[in-house]
Amino acid sequence: MIEPAAGWTAIDLREIWRYSELLYFLTWRDIKVRYKQTVIGAAWAVLQPFLTMVVFSIVFGRLMHVSSGAVPYPVFSFTALLPWTFFSTAISRSGTSLVLSANLISRVYFPRIIVPLAAVLGATVDFAIAFVILLGMLLFYGIVPGIAILALPFLIVLAILTAFGVGFWLSALNVKYRDIAFAIPFLTQFWLFVTPVVYSSSIVPQKWRLLYGLNPLAGVVEGFRWALLGQGSAPSGLIAISLITVIALLATGLVYFHHVENEFADVV
Amino acid sequence: MMGDVAIRVENVGKQYRIGGPSDAYGTLRDAIAGAARTPFHALRHRGSRTCTEEFWALRDVSFDVKQGEVLGIIGRNGAGKSTLLKILSRVTRPSTGRADVCGRIGSLLEVGTGFHPELSGRENIYLNAAILGMKRAEVRRKFDVIAEFADIGPFLDTPVKRYSSGMYMRLAFSIAAHLEPEILIVDEVLAVGDAAFQEKCLGKMRGISQSDGRTILFVSHNMDAIQHLCSRCILLDHGRIAATGDCRATIARYLSIAREQARPDDWIDLSSHAGRSGTGEARFKAVQYRSDRCSVGFQPYSRGPLDIMLAIESNSARSIGSLAVIIADQSGTKLINADTVLRDLSVDLQRGLNLVKLRIREVNLNPGVYRLGLWLADPLRVHFTDRPFDYVESAIEFEIVNVEAGGNGRHPDAVVPCEFDLLPVD
Numbered sequence: 001m002i003e004p005a006a007g008w009t010a011i012d013l014r015e016i017w018r019y020s021e022l023l024y025f026l027t028w029r030d031i032k033v034r035y036k037q038t039v040i041g042a043a044w045a046v047l048q049p050f051l052t053m054v055v056f057s058i059v060f061g062r063l064m065h066v067s068s069g070a071v072p073y074p075v076f077s078f079t080a081l082l083p084w085t086f087f088s089t090a091i092s093r094s095g096t097s098l099v100l101s102a103n104l105i106s107r108v109y110f111p112r113i114i115v116p117l118a119a120v121l122g123a124t125v126d127f128a129i130a131f132v133i134l135l136g137m138l139l140f141y142g143i144v145p146g147i148a149i150l151a152l153p154f155l156i157v158l159a160i161l162t163a164f165g166v167g168f169w170l171s172a173l174n175v176k177y178r179d180i181a182f183a184i185p186f187l188t189q190f191w192l193f194v195t196p197v198v199y200s201s202s203i204v205p206q207k208w209r210l211l212y213g214l215n216p217l218a219g220v221v222e223g224f225r226w227a228l229l230g231q232g233s234a235p236s237g238l239i240a241i242s243l244i245t246v247i248a249l250l251a252t253g254l255v256y257f258h259h260v261e262n263e264f265a266d267v268v
Numbered sequence: 269m270m271g272d273v274a275i276r277v278e279n280v281g282k283q284y285r286i287g288g289p290s291d292a293y294g295t296l297r298d299a300i301a302g303a304a305r306t307p308f309h310a311l312r313h314r315g316s317r318t319c320t321e322e323f324w325a326l327r328d329v330s331f332d333v334k335q336g337e338v339l340g341i342i343g344r345n346g347a348g349k350s351t352l353l354k355i356l357s358r359v360t361r362p363s364t365g366r367a368d369v370c371g372r373i374g375s376l377l378e379v380g381t382g383f384h385p386e387l388s389g390r391e392n393i394y395l396n397a398a399i400l401g402m403k404r405a406e407v408r409r410k411f412d413v414i415a416e417f418a419d420i421g422p423f424l425d426t427p428v429k430r431y432s433s434g435m436y437m438r439l440a441f442s443i444a445a446h447l448e449p450e451i452l453i454v455d456e457v458l459a460v461g462d463a464a465f466q467e468k469c470l471g472k473m474r475g476i477s478q479s480d481g482r483t484i485l486f487v488s489h490n491m492d493a494i495q496h497l498c499s500r501c502i503l504l505d506h507g508r509i510a511a512t513g514d515c516r517a518t519i520a521r522y523l524s525i526a527r528e529q530a531r532p533d534d535w536i537d538l539s540s541h542a543g544r545s546g547t548g549e550a551r552f553k554a555v556q557y558r559s560d561r562c563s564v565g566f567q568p569y570s571r572g573p574l575d576i577m578l579a580i581e582s583n584s585a586r587s588i589g590s591l592a593v594i595i596a597d598q599s600g601t602k603l604i605n606a607d608t609v610l611r612d613l614s615v616d617l618q619r620g621l622n623l624v625k626l627r628i629r630e631v632n633l634n635p636g637v638y639r640l641g642l643w644l645a646d647p648l649r650v651h652f653t654d655r656p657f658d659y660v661e662s663a664i665e666f667e668i669v670n671v672e673a674g675g676n677g678r679h680p681d682a683v684v685p686c687e688f689d690l691l692p693v694d
Contacts, residue, residue: 002358002367025398029384029391036386107381108399109358265360266284 011258016111023114023121030093030122045126046133049085053078060198069200071229075137079228080197080221082134083159086127087217088188090160094119094167095184098175102268112261113254116167120160127156138228148227148234155223158239158246162216165249168257175260175268196221202232213241216249274451274483275333275356279365282326282351282507322563325351326362326507335370336481338473340488340498340515342522348507349487353453356485371450371483374400381440385429389420389439392428396443410446417472418442419465438465445472451483452476466493473497491519506567506667510637532558532566535579536664538642546658550582550617552642555663567669570635574628577693580644582617588657589648591615593626593688594641595633596662602641603633606688609647613690623693628686635670639663 035041053074060066061073068076094116098105101115138145174180195217196204204212212218219242222235326348333339341349354360356367357375382399383392393414397407407414415424418439420431428436444452454473470493477484477497488494494501494515501518503511511521535554538544544551556577558566568574576593592607606628608615615624642663645656 002355002362002369004362004364004366019401021404022398022401025395029387029395032391033384033386104382104399105359106354107359108375110399110401262361265354 011254012111016113019110019114022110023118026114026118027121030118031125034122042126042129045129049078049081049130050133052085053081056081056198066199067203069202069231071143071231072141075134075141075143075229076200076225076231077198078134078137079224080195082127082130083155083220083224084192084195084197084217085130086123087159087163087220088192089126090120090123090163091166091170092184092188093123094163095170095174096181097167098171098264099178099181099268105268106265112264113168113257116171116257117164119171120163120167123163124160134228143229145228146230148230150227151223151234152227155220155227158216158223158242159220161246161250162220162242165246165253168253169249172253172257172260175264191215191217194218200225200232201235201238209237210241213238214245216242216246218242272335273332273368274335274337274370275485276368277332277352277356277365278330278367280326280329280352280355280362280367281324281364282348282355282360283363284323284325323565324507324563326355326504329365329504329507329509331502331509331512333483333485335483336477337500338477338484338486338498340486340494340501340518341504342488342491342494342501342519343504343510347504349504350455351507352504353455353485353487357453369451372401373451373453374444374447374449375453375455383428383436383440386427388427389415389418389424389431392439393443396440397447400444400447401449402447414442414446417445417468434465441469441472445469445476448480449482451485453485455487470497491523495519506565506669508669510667532568532666535577538660538663541660541663543662544658544660546644546656549584549657550580550586550588550644551658552578552644552660552663553581553621554579555640555642557640557664557666564669567667568631569669570633571630574631575691576626576628576640578624578626578642580617580622580624582619582622585619586617586646588615588617588644588646590643590645590656591624591626591690592643593628594643595631596639596641598637598639600639603638604628604631604686606686607643608690611688615690625691625693626688627691628688630686631668632686633668635668637665637667639665 035044038044040047056077057074061068061077066073097115097119098112105112105115170180170184192198194212194215201209201212201218201222219235219238222232222238225231226234329348329352331339341352343349351360353375355362356369357373359375382396384395387395393411394404394407398404418435418441420435420439423431423435428439431439444454452473473484473486474497476482484497486494486497498515500513501511501515502509503518503522511518533556535556537554538552539554541552557568558575559568559572560566560575561569561572578591588608590607590609592605592609594602594606595604596602606626615622639662642658642660643656644658
C-alpha cells in the first residue's frame with residue numbers, strides 16, 4: 001500500500017530487521033572500498049590515532065605538561081583517542097552518508113536508516129584494528145587491566161549508540177541543508193575539546209561536572225581509562241547523565257529521521 | 269481482496285515544487301544566488317513569474333495491472349514515466365491518491381544501481397542483489413546462473429570500473445532478472461548493449477512473464493521492444509494517461525504526439541516547416557500558444573482562453589483580410605476556424621517581422637490532442653490566384669487538458685463557434 005506521507009508515523013523496526021542483510025552488505029562495502037587504491041590500506045585505521053597520539057604526547061605531554069596521572073601520557077591519550085577517533089569518524093561518515101548514496105536512494109527502496117547505520121558500523125572496524133595497537137601499548141608499558149575491563153563492551157556500545165544518534169540527525173539534515181557537511185569538521189573539533197582526550201576530566205570543577213556529563217563521550221572516554229588503565233574510579237555519575245543524553249539523541253534522531261525520510265528521494 | 273490484480277493505482281499524483289524556496293538546498297549562498305537570478309528569470313518568462321511553486325509530474329493516474337501481465341509504459345521524456353515507477357517501487361511517495369501493490373517488487377530503475385566501481389563483478393553481484401532485496405543464501409544458490417547469463421567470464425574478479433558499458437549492463441540486468449520478484453519494474457534497460465544481448469534480455473523477460481506468470485512493468489523508448497513484449501500499453505503525457513490499451517494503437521498515438529507537440533509559452537519556429545503552401549509573400553515565422561492557468565503549465569484547458577501569438581514576415585507593407593487559426597482534431601476534422609474575415613477585421617502588416625496576437629476566449633473542446641493550422645490570405649486575391657499567402661495545415665500539435673476536479677470534464681462532442689479577438693501586441 002503506497003500512500004502520501006502522513007505526518008508522524010510509527011517506525012517499522014521489523015522492516016529494518018528484514019533489511020539487516022543490506023545493512024551487512026553496505027557496511028562490508030564501506031570497509032572493502034575505503035582503503036582501495038591506497039598504498040598502506042587498512043594501516044590508515046591505526047596510523048591516524050597513532051600519529052595523533054604522538055603529536056599530543058609531544059605537545060600536551062612534554063611541552064605543556066598536562067597531567068596524565070600515574071600512567072605515561074602516550075598510553076593515557078591513546079586510550080582516549082581510540083573511542084574518540086571512532087566517534088569522530090563515525091559521525092563524519094554517517095553525516096554525509098545519505099548524500100553520498102544519493103543515486104541509491106533515488107532509485108531503490110529500502111529503509112533509509114540503513115545508510116547512516118552502515119556508516120557507523122563501518123567505523124567500528126577501524127576501531128577494532130586500532131584496538132590491537134592499544135593492547136600492544138599496554139603490553140609495552142606493562143599495564144595489566146583489572147576486572148573493570150569487563151565494562152568495556154558496555155562503553156563501546158554507548159559510544160556506538162551516541163554515534164547513531166548524532167549520525168541520524170546530521171545525515172537527515174545534510175540531505176536538505178548541505179551546510180552540515182561543512183559544519184561537521186568544526187563540530188568534531190569543538191567536541192574534542194569538551195571531551196577529556198588530551199586532559200583528564202578530573203581538572204573539570206565539581207560544579208560543572210553535571211553539565212560536562214551531558215557529553216556522552218566524556219563518560220565513555222573516562223570509562224575507557226578506568227577500564228583499561230585502572231585510572232580513577234568508575235565514572236558512573238558521568239555515565240548516568242550520558243545515558244540520558246544518548247537516549248534523548250537516539251530517540252529524537254530516529255523520530256526526525258523517520259519524519260523526513262520520505263522526502264529524501266525528492267530532495268537529495 | 270484484489271483478485272488477480274497485481275497493481276492497482278488510483279488517482280495518483282505527484283507534485284514537485286520547482287523554483288520555489290524549498291527547491292534550493294537552503295544554504296545562504298543559494299538564497300543570495302536565487303535573489304540575483306530572479307530578476308532575469310522574471311524578465312525571460314514574463315507572466316510565468318507566479319508559477320514557481322508547483323509542478324505536477326503526475327496527475328490523476330489510475331490503472332490496474334493484472335497478475336502476469338506485461339504492461340508497457342511509454343511517453344516522451346518528462347512525461348512522468350519514471351516518477352510513476354518510483355512511486356510504485358516506493359522510492360518516493362505520491363502527493364495524492366494511492367497505489368496497492370500485491371507481491372514483492374523488484375525494481376531495475378536504471379542499470380547498475382548501487383554498483384560500486386571499485387568492487388569486482390563477484391562482489392557487486394552480492395551487493396546489488398542485497399540492494400534489490402535478495403537474501404544471501406538465495407544469491408549463493410543462483411550465483412552461477414547469474415554470472416553465466418551476464419557472460420562476463422574471466423572478468424568476474426575485475427573491478428567493474430574496468431568493464432565495458434556492455435558488460436556492466438549485462439551484469440546488472442542479469443542480477444535483476446534473477447531476482448524472481450512477483451513484480452518486476454524495468455526502466456530503460458535496453459538502451460545499451462548489443463543487439464544479441466537485447467534479444468537475450470527480451471527473451472528472458474518474456475520467459476519471466478509467460479512461464480512464471482510474473483507481472484512486469486516495462487518502460488522503454490524502444491517501441492519495437494514494447495510491441496514484442498507487452499500485452500498492453502499506457503501512454504503518459506504531461507503526467508497524465510493520454511491513452512491506454514492495445515499496444516499498436518497506443519504506440520501509434522505516441523508517435524503522433526512525440527513528433528511535434530510543443531510546450532505552451534515557447535516560440536515554435538515554423539520557418540522550415542515543410543507542410544505548407546502559398547505564395548510566401550507573407551508567411552508565418554513562428555507561433556506560440558498559451559492559456560492562463562499556471563497550475564497546469566499554461567496548457568490550454570476546456571472552456572479556458574487560448575492565446576496564440578503569431579510572428580509573420582511580410583515582404584512589403586500590406587493589409588491582410590483573412591488571418592485564421594484553425595483547430596482540428598487528430599484525424600484532421602476542422603473544429604474551430606477563427607478567421608478575421610468572418611468578423612470583418614483586417615491586419616496591417618509592415619514590411620519585415622510583425623507580431624499578431626489572437627485570443628479565443630473560450631475553447632469549447634474536450635481534453636485531448638489537437639492540431640493547430642494557420643492561414644494567411646487576401647480574401648479578394650485568393651479568388652483569382654487560388655493561393656493564399658501562407659497556409660500551414662498542421663503547424664503544431666497541442667493538448668487541451670482537463671482541469672476540472674472530480675468530474676471527468678466530458679463535454680458533448682458538438683462544435684460551437686468560438687469568440688475570438690485580435691489583440692494589440694505590446
